[in-house]
Amino acid sequence: MDTQVFDMGDVDIAWCPGCGNFPILRILKQALTEVQIEPTNLVLVSGIGQAAKIPHYFRTNVFNGLHGRALPPATAIKAANPALTVIAQSGDGDMYGEGGNHFLHTIRRNPDITNIVHNNMVYGLTKGQASPTSQIGFKTPVQVNGVFLEPFNPLAVAVALDAGFVARAFAGHVEQTKDILKKAITYKGYALVDIFQPCVSFNKLNTHQWFEENCYYLEDSHDPSDRNRAFRKAIETGKLPLGIFYINSKKHSFEENIGTFKKDERPLYERELNTERLHALIEKFKTAG
């Protein structure tokens, strides 16, 4: 497979020059190519925002829904047809702010989808307000005296909810990020990949340089099956760890748990109503109901 299968050709890309979304777009195409996912078998689900436009620069199936609402349809798409590879992708405002409740409960539900969050710690499309992950003291036209809300910690929340796969990457590091994405996509269950990225237009604090200086990779000795250690790493302050924090290999996915596909692997669209069974059910109302 060649990454070109995902290329849209000549499209007008709405991102600013130097935006961290560009490398993520490239890296994701490479990762999907390397794990051999065909465009016809992939669905990219997104919300609204600059990151959420990524499916439009991708030659594949697309469900670009509402702001904050990527995870519920992604869950349903996978449940309706488990043969599809489903990736829900959006920015930090979309996934952790507007969609915060869905984020929590999708982790609990554990559908076999990959959740990629472009985390640039700022709202880009609405021009520079604080996002749930903006750091304390970050000044914006709305947070005029600087952010004083505790930043949302997606990794700690995900580990606390025993998410199946929890990782953080940096858009500036192609190989490491690609490796993390490949593992997330092939993980059977909900996989969170929070990707740090600079916003060149609205975040002058967390720049490419800042991420380079303030991040480090988890040591080789880090055991991703150790949930307590993963949590400790997730709440570390100062330098921020990158890599795969946590993997729970014992969880059953939502599609497995609902039982719909236990005896019948066919996706929902291939199935027909069992009229005899319905007739029998209606008959029951003659006596029991």
Next chain:
Amino acid sequence: MSKDLPSQNKNGVSIVLCGQAGMGIQTVEHLLTKIFKLAGYNVFSTKEYMSRIRGGTNSTEIRISAYPVRAFLDRIDILVPLNKGAVQHVGKRVSSETIILAEKENLGDDFDHHRCNCIDVPFTRIAAEIGDKVYSNTVAVGAITGLFAIEREMIDGCIRQFFAAKADEVTKKNIQAAGAGHKIGTDLANSQKLRLDISSDSAVQNQILLRGAEAVALGAIAGGCNFISAYPMSPATSVLVFLAKHAEDFGIIAEQAEDEIAAMNMAVGAWYAGARAMVSTSGGGFALMTEGLSLAAMLETPIVIHLGQRPGPATGLPTRTEQADLELALYAGHGEFPRIILAPGKLEDAFYLTARAFNLADKYQVPVFILTDQYFLDSYYNIVPFDLSDVQVKKHLIETRKDYKRYELTADGISPRGIPGFGKGLVVVDSDEHDTQGHITEDLDIRTKMVDKRLKKAESIADDIIPPELVGPDDYKTLIVCWGSTYNVVTEAVKNLARSDVSFLHFRQVYPLHGKTADYLRSSEKIIIVENNATSQFAKLIKLHTGIDIDNKILKYNGLSFTVEELTESLSKVLD
């Protein structure tokens, strides 16, 4: 004391059970309706209850008749109050004709107050003798069925079935309790204190007994529903519960979402991937779904919404009924797009219309509503079993070609719908305005074309509108207009009027309105609208589409359905 209860030449017997939540009224209702139906009586039951798990005062009305009766009656022939305050709860409905079967000790002053009508039946003492006060409800079941001389075998069979999951001892004690009650009932009947003269009809035995929520859920299955996502909310929860119960048998994914926003977005996603999905909610929950409704419209993804109305605004009266969310369904969702709103009046409608909703949603790629209410969902009666040869799951999916465009412009605005993973094409949908491929665009010419395309579907939808049903003579002078759940109560009230110049027009599709609507209205000298709301929302819709004002309005919005008597009286006043 000797009482003749109304026999079949009126409208059967009305029995009301009244007591606190948690006292087991529902068990009594369940058993009695089943037993009477099996014995060949026409049965109707409806309940009104408070929004609490224990305490309060709730009541259930069960009507038994030789002929089909399907509406809430004011009159109480036999009242079974289970606690102090129960008589007061149904207060105005108790007349000098009402027989009260009650336990003197339980009723206190109420018993003496209504002495002339009270028959002391020691339900609790008998139950305690059998082993536990808990059996007193079953003693009541026995007493009531005894009055009708229903055979013990039938009663015991129902009890066995009902308590099948419990220990044998429980079943045994309940049968014993029913037996003791039955003897009292039989003795009462024989002693001429009470005379019941209602004939049964063996045809009823072959009918089905169910309630609105079950008819909606069965209709959904018949329509090929294989995905329901919902957040529990009275009175719409029971549709989710029913589908969850039968999920395995019919390959249905039934998911309780974290909120209604998720429920709606899941359902839209499910349709996108080839499922046939529905949501079930009430007004407040639907308010949260409106963003997703607009999404479905923009993506042109089918969606079926069961909206079980209850009184608002806000939390309103959670367990009561109203028809006040018509305008909500009609105008919900930002932007302009076509939609279809169906409002069942009969249980048969609930089944066939819900099945049809899935086909319509799929065919036109628009939102389709099933608009019910608490009264409709919680009322039971017996009907002829649904005919499955009348329903068919019609899928409107195509296998995509390599060059597939989801929003290809067509003459009727309907673009063939593909799904991901079926065919060689790609399926791209976007909540932003999009091009024929489905990708985001800000080309304003394309915008205009896409709006026109979406709205153009209304022309095809118009061919599929269900006409209103005219009941009564064609040469009416007065026309009563109603919609949704008021069908049965209007039927009975109009029958009571016994006028040859009055007909009624019932709409089970309330939007879009059928083209003949204006003709029906213009043929009438007088038009009366009957609605279970305060602002006659349907009359306003009619005015908007036909220009015709309906001046005579009979409206009710205290949280209860119309009763047969009050509607008869209100209609009489307008007719005089």
